[in-house]
Each structure stands twice: as structure tokens, then as C-alpha cells.
Amino acid sequence: xxxxxxxxxxxxxxxxxxxxxxxxxxxxxxxxxxxxxxxxxxxxxxxxxxxxxxxxxxxxxxxxxxxxxxxxxxxxxxxxxxxxxxxxxxxxxxxxxxxxxxxxxxxxxxxxxxxxxxxxxxxxxxxxxxxxxxxxxxxxxxxxxxxxxxxxxxxxxxxxx
Amino acid sequence: xxxxxxxxxxxxxxxxxxxxxxxxxxxxxxxxxxxxxxxxxxxxxxxxxxxxxxxxxxxxxxxxxxxxxxxxxxxxxxxxxxxxxxxxxxxxxxxxxxxxxxxxxxxxxxxxxxxxxxxxxxxxxxxxxxxxxxxxxxxxxxxxxxxxxxxxxxxxxxxxxxxxxxxxxxxxxxxxxxxxxxxxxxxxxxxxxxxxxxxxxxxxxxxxxxxxxxxxxxxxxxxxxxxxxxxxxxxxxxxxxxxxxxxxxxxxxxxxxxxxxxxxxxxxxxxx
Numbered sequence: 323x324x325x326x327x328x329x330x331x332x333x334x335x336x337x338x339x340x341x342x343x344x345x346x347x348x349x350x351x352x353x354x355x356x357x358x359x360x361x362x363x364x365x366x367x368x369x370x371x372x373x374x375x376x377x378x379x380x381x382x383x384x385x386x387x388x389x390x391x392x393x394x395x396x397x398x399x400x401x402x403x404x405x406x407x408x409x410x411x412x413x414x415x416x417x418x419x420x421x422x423x424x425x426x427x428x429x430x431x432x433x434x435x436x437x438x439x440x441x442x443x444x445x446x447x448x449x450x451x452x453x454x455x456x457x458x459x460x461x462x463x464x465x466x467x468x469x470x471x472x473x474x475x476x477x478x479x480x481x482x483x
Numbered sequence: 484x485x486x487x488x489x490x491x492x493x494x495x496x497x498x499x500x501x502x503x504x505x506x507x508x509x510x511x512x513x514x515x516x517x518x519x520x521x522x523x524x525x526x527x528x529x530x531x532x533x534x535x536x537x538x539x540x541x542x543x544x545x546x547x548x549x550x551x552x553x554x555x556x557x558x559x560x561x562x563x564x565x566x567x568x569x570x571x572x573x574x575x576x577x578x579x580x581x582x583x584x585x586x587x588x589x590x591x592x593x594x595x596x597x598x599x600x601x602x603x604x605x606x607x608x609x610x611x612x613x614x615x616x617x618x619x620x621x622x623x624x625x626x627x628x629x630x631x632x633x634x635x636x637x638x639x640x641x642x643x644x645x646x647x648x649x650x651x652x653x654x655x656x657x658x659x660x661x662x663x664x665x666x667x668x669x670x671x672x673x674x675x676x677x678x679x680x681x682x683x684x685x686x687x688x689x690x691x692x693x694x695x696x697x698x699x700x701x702x703x704x705x706x707x708x709x710x711x712x713x714x715x716x717x718x719x720x721x722x723x724x725x726x727x728x729x730x731x732x733x734x735x736x737x738x739x740x741x742x743x744x745x746x747x748x749x750x751x752x753x754x755x
Contacts (some may be wrong), residue, residue, distance in 0.1 A: 389520065390518065390519060390520040390521065391518070392517065392518050392519060394518050395516055395517065395518050398667075398753055398754070398755055399667075399755050401516075401518075402664070402665060402667065402753075402755075405518075406518070406641050406642055406643070406664075407642065452755070
């Protein structure tokens with residue numbers, strides 16, 4: 323009996339390590355700039371991948387307190403490509419808005435090979451920035467840098483295979 | 484005296500009505516794209532004006548109708564308030580999808596003719612049958628025109644859908660090819676212009692962006708439909724746009740000889 327259990331556990335561990343090994347991720351380091359503004363609100367941030375007319379939701383930081391967040395339409399391209407089709411089901415990728423400063427996120431891109439990564443930041447009573455980076459996971463390049471924009475600091479993307 | 488005053492008042496009211504008929508229709512929903520899971524409201528302004536984006540005369544509330552995302556005519560389009568220069572609806576939205584907002588006035592008839600030794604051009608606001616009694620014996624070049632003014636706009640709640648904007652095949656119509664909730668800067672926006680269901684090629688339309696009325700040149704820009712009746716735009720600037728199309732055709736009928744359509748399409752281009 324014990325043997326069977328340990329066999330199952332070992333098999334599961336092996337499977338888990340296999341899948342963990344197979345996961346391709348992007349390490350994204352970026353910062354959200356500080357704004358000296360009395361009515362400053364933390365920005366909405368969305369990251370997603372677009373490939374051949376399809377798109378994959380990778381990250382969403384927004385106001386999670388309500389059932390329906392009517393301001394999601396203001397992350398304009400994300401809303402048009404991804405948000406409106408998701409039926410409010412952003413499980414696993416959603417988080418509350420974050421403060422200004424440095425941030426690090428890991429994005430699971432195992433299902434993807436060649437795509438454009440989009441990062442869109444929209445802030446209440448503030449601006450909106452959108453950046454894009456073409457990424458080929460089968461290519462040689464494993465690090466990408468995106469210059470700072472008004473609402474988003476410089477971005478560094480590393481491919482982990 | 485009293486009768487005179489009443490006649491004067493009714494005459495001035497008539498003038499307002501006829502003035503409005505030659506004006507452009509502006510139909511502006513307060514939002515074109517929304518995200519709401521619970522029933523909500525989008526206000527819609529309707530005004531006739533000399534120039535786009537200038538409120539002038541309220542449109543009659545009876546001309547407003549709408550199709551829900553399933554393409555069904557809506558029984559309740561919301562309460563209307565008519566102010567001095569606009570009519571406002573609290574347009575109800577309870578479903579996900581694209582709603583079509585429609586405005587159509589009552590058809591107006593104009594019989595024009597020339598009369599007298601100087602062949603002066605004159606007009607009667609009457610159809611062919613009614614005009615018979617009023618026309619002088621010397622009337623020549625008599626033509627009766629039926630005029631229809633209509634407007635369209637689309638409001639999308641969350642999911643874009645297409646059922647509410649299928650062409651009916653009647654009169655002058657604009658059917659989106661690019662979905663109106665996908666109108667963004669620097670991407671091609673295509674729409675189809677048809678007359679009685681057939682593509683209307685080489686037809687001129689005019690277009691104006693909100694804000695242009697404050698610029699040096701506030702005249703609308705012109706575009707022409709291609710051989711397939713399609714219009715293709717690519718906008719550098721986001722904003723509200725007013726497009727107008729016109730078409731006239733001979734159509735023998737007991738009431739008129741010619742029919743003229745004016746169609747106004749208001750849409751939003753999102754800066755992306």
C-alpha cells in the first residue's frame with residue numbers, strides 16, 4: 323500500500339517538475355512613475371500578447387473591489403482586444419492597482435511562440451501610455467528593452483525557457 | 484385681431500419647422516462604448532443645426548427609435564426631455580452587444596415650380612395631390628420632391644455584435660463593415676453605402692470632426708464611395724465625427740416625382 327502511495331507521489335512530483343520545466347515565462351521589470359499630484363490614483367496596468375488576430379491576457383491591475391469595473395474601457399486597446407471578450411473572468415492574472423515604484427512580474431507564455439507583447443497603462447486624471455515589443459520565443463534574442471513613456475518607466479523583458 | 488395673432492404665431496412656428504428640415508441632424512450618445520453588467524442609461528442628444536456640433540433646434544422625440552443587440556425594435560427608448568436647442572433621451576441599456584440608434588423624421592413634400600412672366604422659382608410645402616389645388620394656372624416646371632432625413636449611431640455595451648445593423652434594403656443606408664466599436668486611430672475604417680439595398684458607387688459624403696468648428700477651416704471634408712459603394716477612412720485624430728450622405732432619385736408616384744434622402748451618421752474614433 324505504502325509503495326503504491328509513494329509511487330503515485332513520485333510520479334506526480336516528476337510530472338509537476340516536467341510541466342514546471344516546460345513553462346516558458348517572461349520576466350518583466352518595469353516601474354510606474356511618481357506623480358506629484360494631490361488627487362493621484364494608482365494606474366490601471368494591462369499586459370497581453372497579440373498574435374495573428376488572436377490575443378492572450380497576461381496581466382491586469384485594476385479596481386478589484388467591484389463586480390463590474392466600468393473604467394476598464396479606458397485601457398483602450400486592451401479593452402478592444404481582450405477585455406470586452408473576457409466576461410469579467412480575469413482569474414489568475416488580476417490584481418489590485420499598485421503604487422508607483424519598481425515592479426517585477428512573471429508572465430506565463432508557454433502557449434505562445436511568436437507574438438507582440440503589449441503593456442498599456444491608464445491613470446485616472448492622468449495620461450495613458452502604450453508600448454509594444456515583438457518577441458519570438460524561438461529566436462536568439464532573450465532580452466528586450468523598451469524606453470520609458472510618460473506613464474510607464476523603462477521596461478526590461480527577459481525570456482526564461 | 485385675435486385670429487391674426489394666432490395666424491402669425493402658427494406662421495412663425497411653420498418657419499421654424501421648415502428651417503429645421505434643411506438643417507443637419509446631430510445625434511450624439513453620451514458614450515459609444517460602455518461596460519456594464521447591470522441595466523444602465525446612455526443619454527442621447529438630438530438636435531438639428533446649421534453646422535455639426537452646434538446645438539440649434541430640438542428634433543422631434545417621435546422620430547427616435549432603436550434596435551436592441553438582437554436587432555429587435557425596442558418598445559421603450561427612454562424618457563425624453565426637450566430643451567430649447569436639443570432633445571435628450573435617457574436611453575436604457577440592459578443587454579450586452581451593439582444597439583442601433585435611429586432617427587427618422589416624417590417625410591416632407593416640396594412642390595417647386597416657376598410662374599409669372601419672369602419665371603420666378605416658387606415652392607409649396609405640399610405633395611403632388613395637395614399642390615394641384617394651390618398651383619396657379621401659369622405654373623410650369625412642376626416637380627414634387629419627397630425628403631427624408633434620418634440619422635444613425637451605435638452604442639456597444641461590452642461585446643460587439645452585428646445583428647442590430649443589417650441593411651434593410653430600403654432607401655439610403657450606411658452599414659458598418661469595420662465594427663463601430665473598433666473605430667480607432669491609424670486603422671482602416673470601412674463602411675458601405677447602399678441605396679435600396681444596392682451599393683451606391685461614386686457618391687459624395689461629407690465629414691466633420693468635433694473641434695473643427697473652432698479651427699481656421701471649418702468646412703467639412705469630402706469623400707467619395709468607391710465602385711463597391713464603400714468608404715475607407717484612416718484617422719490620425721480621435722474624436723467625434725459627423726458623416727453625412729445624400730441621394731436623390733426619380734421615382735414616379737401619385738404623391739411625388741422625386742425622392743431625396745439625407746443620412747447622418749455620428750461615430751467616435753478612439754485614440755489608440
